Amino acid sequence: MTDALVTARPSLFPSLVADAPAAARLSLSIASGNVSETAARPTPAGQRLFELPQPGLERTVVAPSMTFRFGADGALGVSALLAYQRFASLGLGVVDWQSQYRPPSWAASETSSGTGVRFDVAYRLGERFEWSGGYQSRVNMDAFSNYRGVYSDPGQFDIPAQANLGLSYALVPSLTFDLGVDRIMYSGVTPFTSNGLPNRVLALLGDGLSPTFAWRDLTVYSVGSTWRNRSFGDLQLRYTTRQQPEPTSELLRRALAPDVADYAVSLGWSRPTGRSARMTVLANYAPQPYILGLPTHRTPSSASRVEFEALWALSF
Numbered sequence: 001m002t003d004a005l006v007t008a009r010p011s012l013f014p015s016l017v018a019d020a021p022a023a024a025r026l027s028l029s030i031a032s033g034n035v036s037e038t039a040a041r042p043t044p045a046g047q048r049l050f051e052l053p054q055p056g057l058e059r060t061v062v063a064p065s066m067t068f069r070f071g072a073d074g075a076l077g078v079s080a081l082l083a084y085q086r087f088a089s090l091g092l093g094v095v096d097w098q099s100q101y102r103p104p105s106w107a108a109s110e111t112s113s114g115t116g117v118r119f120d121v122a123y124r125l126g127e128r129f130e131w132s133g134g135y136q137s138r139v140n141m142d143a144f145s146n147y148r149g150v151y152s153d154p155g156q157f158d159i160p161a162q163a164n165l166g167l168s169y170a171l172v173p174s175l176t177f178d179l180g181v182d183r184i185m186y187s188g189v190t191p192f193t194s195n196g197l198p199n200r201v202l203a204l205l206g207d208g209l210s211p212t213f214a215w216r217d218l219t220v221y222s223v224g225s226t227w228r229n230r231s232f233g234d235l236q237l238r239y240t241t242r243q244q245p246e247p248t249s250e251l252l253r254r255a256l257a258p259d260v261a262d263y264a265v266s267l268g269w270s271r272p273t274g275r276s277a278r279m280t281v282l283a284n285y286a287p288q289p290y291i292l293g294l295p296t297h298r299t300p301s302s303a304s305r306v307e308f309e310a311l312w313a314l315s316f
Contacts, residue, residue, distance in 0.1 A: 023068065024066060024068050025066070025067045026064070026066050026067075027064070027065050027066075027067070028062070028064050028065070029062075029063045029065070030060070030061070030062050030063075031060070031061055032058060032060040033058070033059065034058055035057050035059045035085070036057075037057065037155075037157070037192055037194035037196050038192075038194050038196045038197055039186055039191065039215050039244070039245050057085055057086075057157060058085060058086055059085040060085070061083050062084075063079045063080065063118075064080050065077055065078065065079040065080075066078050066079075071123075073124035073125070074121070074122070074123040075123075076120070077118075077119070077120040078117070078120075079117065079118040079119075079120070081115060081117060081118055081136070081137075082113075083115070083116070083159065084111065084112070084113050085111070085113075085141065085157065086111045086112070087110065087144075110145065110146055112142040112143070112144055112155075112157070114141035114142065114159070115139065115140075116136065116137045116138065116159065117136075118134060118137070119134060119135050119136075120132065120133070120134040121134070128169055128170040128171075129168070129169050129170075130167075130168050131165070131166065131167050131168070132166045132168075133163075133164065134163065134164050135161075135162075136159075136161060136162050136163075137161055138158060138159065138160055138161040138185070138188055139159035141156065141157055142156075143155060149194055149195075150193045150194070150195050150202055150205075151193050151205060153192065153193055155192060156190050156192070158189040158190065160184055160185045160186050160188055160189045161184075161185040161188060162182060162183060162184045162185060163182070163183045164180065164181065164182045164183070166178060166179065166180045166181075167179045167180075174228045175225070175227050175228075176225065176228075177223075177224070177225050178222075178223070178225075178226075179222070180220075180221070180222040180223075181219065181220070181221055181222075183217065183219050184218045184219075184245070185217050186216065186217055186218055187214065187215060187216060187217050191213050191214055191215055193205060193213065197256075198255065198256060198258075200255045201247075201252060201255045204251060204252060204255055205252075211247075211249035211251050211252055212248065212249055213249070213252065214247065214248045215245040215246070215247060215248070216246045217245070218242070218244075218245040220240065220241055220242070220243055221240070221241045222239065222241070223238070223239050224236060224239070225237050225238075232271065233269055233270055233271025233272070234268075234270045235267075236266075236267070237265075237266070238266045238268075239263065239264075239265050240263065240265075240266075241263050242260065242262045243264070244256075244260045259288060260288060261288035263287070265285045265286075266283065267283045268281065268282040269281050273312070276314060276315040277312065277313065277314045277315070278312070278313050279310075280310070280311045280312075280313070281309070282307075282308070282309045282310075283307070283308050285306050286305055287305060
């Protein structure tokens with residue numbers, strides 16, 4: 001169960017506010033990618049260059065958006081969210097059965113869909129300061145009938161409602177600082193007992209005396225700084241608090257605690273290598289590997305707490 005869409009939040013600046021003559025703009029975004037069965041906030045853009053190859057849920061989101069301009073430096077965006085998901089594997093349908101991951105059932109022919117809506121607002125105050133906020137409704141996805149969890153619970157991977165607020169300040173044109181707060185309403189969605197959860201958690205859910213399995217709402221704070229230099233490139237440092245929600249049960253919370261990091265730090269560098277090419281290098285650190293999105297079946301001795309990624313992209 002994942003909390004957010006594959007698509008990134010609409011970027012209201014500078015597409016509409018900065019020297020855009022139109023009072024309104026219609027756009028369409030289509031994005032697809034794998035999502036986790038366990039409740040975890042997807043790693044924000046800038047802290048992940050590409051997904052780890054593994055079979056799982058593939059979600060596609062179509063989001064037509066209308067953006068309106070208000071005042072001299074304000075913008076309001078309204079997006080319809082059309083989500084579609086299915087069980088998918090890599091390698092032209094061939095699953096790597098040598099891995100420790102085992103899907104709860106083979107449901108390649110099953111699909112699930114749902115709809116929602118998102119509102120975004122942004123306003124720029126002078127040349128240095130701007131703020132943005134947004135609210136996304138819960139996307140109620142159809143449940144899978146064959147895709148089931150460890151204890152035969154149906155796979156109902158709803159996208160919880162969430163709200164966000166962001167502030168950005170440019171100390172000088174080349175140096176920007178930003179703050180962000182996200183509130184994700186996990187308590188409004190049904191949890192899924194995926195075998196991606198730690199075994200010590202699953203062991204507590206196997207009989208009639210099991211505690212209630214439900215998630216608390218999660219608040220994520222982030223702070224970052226970006227330095228831009230025409231010769232060197234862009235350098236970004238970011239700190240993010242816990243991105244995995246806590247169970248409402250104290251017993252389950254203690255069982256999950258050793259596998260969940262309370263924070264993560266990322267350092268990234270990006271620079272154009274031509275008119276249509278860009279080189280990006282990224283490093284992520286967390287005190288526990290869970291927050292980095294590594295497969296949760298790995299033991300702490302075999303899972304790294306540091307990730308390094310490099311990507312060279314060519315546009316054509």
